[in-house]
Amino acid sequence: MVMDFESLTNEYGHPMVVACGLYRDGKRVADLKLAEAKLSETGDAGFLWIGLHEPCEDILQHIQREFGLHHLAIEDAHRAHQRPKIDVYDDAIFVVVRTAQLQGAEIVYGETHIFVGKGYVITVRHGASSSYAEVRQRCEREPRMLAHGEDYVLYALLDFVADHYFPVIDQIVEEVNEIEGHIVAHSFTTPEIDRIYELRRELTTFRRRVTPMLELCNRLERYDLPMIDREIHPYYRDVYDHVTQVNESIDSLRESLLAAYEAAVMISSSSQNEVTKKLAGWAAILAIPTAIAGIYGMNFEDMPELKWAYGYFVVLGGMVAICGYLYYRFRKAGWI
Amino acid sequence: MVMDFESLTNEYGHPMVVACGLYRDGKRVADLKLAEAKLSETGDAGFLWIGLHEPCEDILQHIQREFGLHHLAIEDAHRAHQRPKIDVYDDAIFVVVRTAQLQGAEIVYGETHIFVGKGYVITVRHGASSSYAEVRQRCEREPRMLAHGEDYVLYALLDFVADHYFPVIDQIVEEVNEIEGHIVAHSFTTPEIDRIYELRRELTTFRRRVTPMLELCNRLERYDLPMIDREIHPYYRDVYDHVTQVNESIDSLRESLLAAYEAAVMISSSSQNEVTKKLAGWAAILAIPTAIAGIYGMNFEDMPELKWAYGYFVVLGGMVAICGYLYYRFRKAGWI
Amino acid sequence: MVMDFESLTNEYGHPMVVACGLYRDGKRVADLKLAEAKLSETGDAGFLWIGLHEPCEDILQHIQREFGLHHLAIEDAHRAHQRPKIDVYDDAIFVVVRTAQLQGAEIVYGETHIFVGKGYVITVRHGASSSYAEVRQRCEREPRMLAHGEDYVLYALLDFVADHYFPVIDQIVEEVNEIEGHIVAHSFTTPEIDRIYELRRELTTFRRRVTPMLELCNRLERYDLPMIDREIHPYYRDVYDHVTQVNESIDSLRESLLAAYEAAVMISSSSQNEVTKKLAGWAAILAIPTAIAGIYGMNFEDMPELKWAYGYFVVLGGMVAICGYLYYRFRKAGWI
Amino acid sequence: MVMDFESLTNEYGHPMVVACGLYRDGKRVADLKLAEAKLSETGDAGFLWIGLHEPCEDILQHIQREFGLHHLAIEDAHRAHQRPKIDVYDDAIFVVVRTAQLQGAEIVYGETHIFVGKGYVITVRHGASSSYAEVRQRCEREPRMLAHGEDYVLYALLDFVADHYFPVIDQIVEEVNEIEGHIVAHSFTTPEIDRIYELRRELTTFRRRVTPMLELCNRLERYDLPMIDREIHPYYRDVYDHVTQVNESIDSLRESLLAAYEAAVMISSSSQNEVTKKLAGWAAILAIPTAIAGIYGMNFEDMPELKWAYGYFVVLGGMVAICGYLYYRFRKAGWI
Amino acid sequence: MVMDFESLTNEYGHPMVVACGLYRDGKRVADLKLAEAKLSETGDAGFLWIGLHEPCEDILQHIQREFGLHHLAIEDAHRAHQRPKIDVYDDAIFVVVRTAQLQGAEIVYGETHIFVGKGYVITVRHGASSSYAEVRQRCEREPRMLAHGEDYVLYALLDFVADHYFPVIDQIVEEVNEIEGHIVAHSFTTPEIDRIYELRRELTTFRRRVTPMLELCNRLERYDLPMIDREIHPYYRDVYDHVTQVNESIDSLRESLLAAYEAAVMISSSSQNEVTKKLAGWAAILAIPTAIAGIYGMNFEDMPELKWAYGYFVVLGGMVAICGYLYYRFRKAGWI
């Protein structure tokens, strides 16, 4: 009895089997039911490209049996939250990538597992990653390239994942530029300092997911791996270049944010001190008339100044003179 | 005379010899007395799996003689507090791992030494590490895998150790998330800052024990070591992946804590300055009526204002006006 | 129908085709129309040197077809904003460099892409990079060197780019020296601290563009790449030396600026504290006569001192004595 | 004429020649005069083990001639203050180690130079390093091991040196633990902060002397060096393990001290700010009655409140009310 | 026509040609005119050792022609300000070293370029480097070593340069020790903090000039370079050791200065806060009698206390009691 995998839906209510096409000479020659897709029928130059979305245990067991996948790889594909990596089994490779994209202003992360072997490419999507229907269409529009087979499909998938990193970076760059502008202008506010803290946390997470992609692409370009033809190497290098750019942007942004954070804290603390200093300056000026007035407010019977004509005005004048002088001095010294 | 090692107990009151089984073709075929377990009787495909718990000198000397173990390895197994490592002796390997688990909210560390050679796997537990009875049961439930022999048992042990790191990490992640939430909300308290300090210390210790596991697993996967078949390499790589994840989580947590610590200190110092500034602002405002009142409290005989009708109210009004103006200015400048 | 590429202009209003010369034995033997420049006619020892400035899609497609360039390289050449790198395709290399030069006091960055293969050197300029007409003239003045062919031209281009980094560095060095002088003299101002922040940002950007040049030059010197003769290796090493010098200067300047920044912040915060301390000292001194005067301003009926002859002068003298003593003590302690 | 080197004493008043034994088959077969110890008489399996303590130029020249030592090594042995290192000369090796031990609470450092070649092991001690008499005794108690010859003696010396690092570490660990306890309890004092500074300096020095030992032991284990048999490799690895442990402890202690230092400074600065804030709070509260009292101390002729019955008590009550309210507010806000 | 190079003087008024000797079998056999020194006449075992001091273009062109030097090396020799490096040309090497020495208390830097090839060693001095006459004399005193030829001369030059680094380090060590002593004793002054800043800058410069020497010496020892015999390798390793020591001293000093700087800033900021706190404490104490006296200075008609016998003394006593109590409390809390 053949199971009807196509009718199964995952927790998002989407079908678990997204696509299952047979390709030959760069063209899709058939759309199959997953249960009927046999490795034995792909022929020498053909391959199956199967797309799964949070598949159930049954489907994974089916493809493991049908395509002879290593059970450690299947285990990984079942449990998401792997690091990006490439595992090589005798004649097959297993690739894990982490996807990132914007949903409004928020970064959402997904995960895709890719099995590549003679005659098949299987993608297993987890979480928020976009559908690879677009990759499939792009590939089918370039049959000459797609004729390279399984390794070209793997490239197309990685390229698609890497391309989606850029809008995320661009948005953060914009925010950081704005923040930096405010810092140079000394016009930032407390919530902006908090925002720097949050952006640093976001970048730390993003970086942890992108950095291992570098090693992954590097291995695909440098080493002779099963299924990967040398002619496709420049393509993997191209993805490597993109991921390197993303990685450097992240490092550069982290550095900028650290510098911005330090500068903001310094400026903010410095301006608080400035105010305290100013207030202390005024308090010192006001302490002068208070002290003098206190003296002439004493009740001694014999205080000759009190009886002077214009004594009051002389003292008042004295106070103004001293305060004025202090004001002039403090001002000149930049204290108030 | 054959010693009865089974009757010996360690300082915890537990038997020193936990288990001593003879395995063949993935199945336990006999439970032996330690003193009767002979390497000569395991046959070509069989092996002994011996579990010891803080064994005495006598037992260690017995196994050294019986299995031809290197005396430097035995010395290490006797003295705990080794770094995780793998030592290769001509035809045998000696592995040290550090275990970690939660006991309530506290992390407790243990240490296990593993001797692997043709025909035997011997584990020597020290301190708080869990019993490996569970590993034994798991292995016996998968006879097809266990049939691979000594190297598979070593994998199963390492996998078990690595799996126990995750709950420790998970608990710390939870605490750090809570702390970060409070920082973003500016609602943390002084004991929370102290807690960050303690968590940083805990992570430093944890990291020191986990990091060398990376090299250990890497060597098991990459190099041709005695006893380790190539078919088991993917399993060691899987453990390596897990340890890498733990290691990255630790690094990431350390980074987060450092950033949280700095942010907390900044916010806390900034809010103290804020208060001091506010108080200084109020003191400056109050210094105005004090000074003015002092002046009209002077006892000069000739102070015309004192005799004015409503002089008192004019001055009072003046004080209120000046203070009100200052209040308005300070408020607008965000000083008070 | 042959297109008239020479009539096309880019967004700057400059011709897209800057030059297209045929060189043989170190001499320019012909100036060709781009559409007529054929690889088949360069002969064994000749090569075409084509200079393009923000060319359109048509031109890029033409040279891709004519010179068999890899379409990934063409893609890069079309989209600027690549990292400096060297990509090797079977028998050709593709080089990306980032240029930097001063425009007044500002650093402006450009980008040049260079295709080198048997029989051709093609430069594609983007943004603010200077024209390479000067390189062409220099090369033509040394026909003996230019006779080395394509690899020498690549060297001449890289050397030109590297040489232009130095004036940028020199200007920053001058600024940093001036800043450091002010810090040692404690005579800096707040805008100077801001300037440090901006210089640090500029250096971070500059560094990100120069550092990858190191690997690029290193590969040209160390590895046997297509088209690159061993006799030219010392020349690439020379460029590598220059880039290393630039890179070290950047690192050194960054370090200096970090130290200067920290010092400036420290000095500035310390001098603010100093002032606050001084003002607090004076306030404390003035609080003495205020308190004493307050006491003798009380209205008790029976205050014997008030009736003493010279009571006023004794108290006044006491105030002066106490204040004088405090002044002496505070002064000696360096508090005011 | 044969010199009587045995009668020479160094600046400590100790003999320069500490020991000169001939060993064969793991046993000491003769004690020789240095001047009579000839390489030619050691035979194939025998070797001389010579111990020197700050020897004079004459002795060094004698052994250089007799054992054909390289004059650069002799130069090093004459001038102390070398980094730990291993120099390989054609058929001999020269090893420099730095010793450390406790003298009371202080760490004292010494230096030992070791020449190892076919037929001889010569140790040259400088400064405070312990005598190697104990090593000699240990070796002689294990003739089966000592029979391995020169390489085993070198191992025994290095092991002895490494073992002496541990008590130094243990003492610092104890101090650091105590300091950390005080920090968690917020009960440290200013001299404790100074102590952290001093401990950091001590660890920096210790680290500089221990770290190069890692490379030294690693080379002895990994490479085929003259005189070093493969059977002794595990022993060198064991020393390497010990030095690694020491090194990691130093790093961990440095990290702990840095964190403790930062925490202590933060806590201490924060508690100073706390006090200043409290005092400012009280001053602000006291400024209220001062200002009000000042107002009613004015001498205006017409101040109606002054004539009210109970005016005084109403004002007094008002002061208490305002101050009480402020006290309540400040207290609730945690300001005082 | 042969030029008379010997009569030329450089900008210091010194001859440009310092020496030009022909050496054979470790002995100087002739002093030649530069114009007459021919490579063809050195014979198989002889070599020319030429010393130049800021030579003019003519001299450099002469030696380039005569000794077949690479024009890139000559270009470097003409323009000073190279990084220390070693460039290998087919059968010759070009070495750049940076010299450092004390001139009074100041470090002055120089630069020396060395050409070494079959039959010649040419040194080109720039700036403040000492004359190599001393090296020449030392070499000539050891003809057995000098007989090794060109490579030994190169060693002697490098050794001389490295030896001159030590007095520079020693002086800085002395200064740093003094500073550290003052920090431990809390007895440093503001100019001392400035001095730390300057020393850090000096060390940064020194380090940038010494560090590349490590790679230079390492290459001379490790690789088979033209002209460099294996017997001389241990000598280069010796220089390498010295440079390593200098380098580690610089790193250690930088670390010490950083720690000293941080400690000094902390102590100084902490002691300022301490003073501010003390002054605030005294101000708070004085605010008490001021407020109380203010109250009894009010002019209410009906203030019963004013009429009490001894009311004044009771209030005075109360003031003293409150102030005394506060003094006691503040003192006990360590606030004043």
Ligand SMILES: [Mg+2]
């Ligand atoms: Mg991170």
Ligand SMILES: [Mg+2]
């Ligand atoms: Mg960065």
Ligand SMILES: [Mg+2]
């Ligand atoms: Mg960057």
Ligand SMILES: [Mg+2]
């Ligand atoms: Mg960057």
Ligand SMILES: [Mg+2]
């Ligand atoms: Mg930075």
Ligand SMILES: [Mg+2]
């Ligand atoms: Mg920074």
Ligand SMILES: [Mg+2]
């Ligand atoms: Mg650590």
Ligand SMILES: [Mg+2]
């Ligand atoms: Mg991470």
Ligand SMILES: [Mg+2]
């Ligand atoms: Mg991280």
Ligand SMILES: [Mg+2]
């Ligand atoms: Mg991390």
Ligand SMILES: [Mg+2]
């Ligand atoms: Mg940390």
Ligand SMILES: [Mg+2]
């Ligand atoms: Mg960070």
Ligand SMILES: [Mg+2]
């Ligand atoms: Mg920081």
Ligand SMILES: [Mg+2]
């Ligand atoms: Mg950067």
Ligand SMILES: [Mg+2]
């Ligand atoms: Mg630097």
Ligand SMILES: [Mg+2]
């Ligand atoms: Mg530098």
